[in-house]
Amino acid sequence: MSTETEPTSPYAQVRDLVELAETYAEDGAPLSAQERLLEARTLLDGILRPRGTRKAPSMSLETLVTTVESATLRRTPEEIAAVPWVAAAIGEHDDRIGALGELADQVAAKHRAAIVEWIGRDWTCLCVTYCAEDPATACGLSGQVQHVHPAVPGRPGTYGPCPVHPDAPGDR
Known part of the structure; x- marks a missing residue:
C-alpha cells in the first residue's frame, strides 16, 4: 500500500476554493473571497477548455517578456499594464490574469449598462x-x-x- 496521497481532482479543488471563499465572505473578507473565486474560475476554465483546445497566444511568451522588459526602461509597470494589448497578451499566458480581465470586462459592461439606464430614466x-x-x-x-x-x-x-x-x- 502506497503512503503517497492521491492528487485532489480539479472538481474537488474548485469545491474547496468556493467553500473557502464563502468562509472568507462570511468573515467579512470580500477581497480574499474574490481571490479564491478567481482561482476556482481559473480551474474551471482549465476543465472546460483544456490547454490543447485553447486559442494559441497572439505572441510567444519570450517575445512578450522581451517587449515588457524593454518597455520598463521608459515606462512604469502601471503605465505598461494600462496598455490594452499588453494586458490581453499577458492574460493569454496567465489564466488567472485572463480571468481577472474577463471579469473586469463584464463589470465594465454592466457599469456602462447601468449608466445608460440611469441616463434614459x-x-x-x-x-x-x-x-x-x-x-x-x-x-x-x-x-x-x-x-x-x-x-x-x-x-x-x-x-x-x-x-x-x-x-x-x-x-x-
Whole structure:
C-alpha cells in the first residue's frame, strides 16, 4: 500500500476554493473571497477548455517578456499594464490574469449598462413610494412605477391625484 496521497481532482479543488471563499465572505473578507473565486474560475476554465483546445497566444511568451522588459526602461509597470494589448497578451499566458480581465470586462459592461439606464430614466417623476401600500388610495400605477400622491392640505391621511400622472386610471 502506497503512503503517497492521491492528487485532489480539479472538481474537488474548485469545491474547496468556493467553500473557502464563502468562509472568507462570511468573515467579512470580500477581497480574499474574490481571490479564491478567481482561482476556482481559473480551474474551471482549465476543465472546460483544456490547454490543447485553447486559442494559441497572439505572441510567444519570450517575445512578450522581451517587449515588457524593454518597455520598463521608459515606462512604469502601471503605465505598461494600462496598455490594452499588453494586458490581453499577458492574460493569454496567465489564466488567472485572463480571468481577472474577463471579469473586469463584464463589470465594465454592466457599469456602462447601468449608466445608460440611469441616463434614459424618466426623471420627470421623482416619486418615492408605491401608492399600493395603502389600497384605499391605490391608483392605476400601483406596483408599476414608484410615485406618491400628495397629501391634501388640512385633511390628514387624505391624498390627491398623482401630480405627475393625473390621467392615470384609478387616480381621483
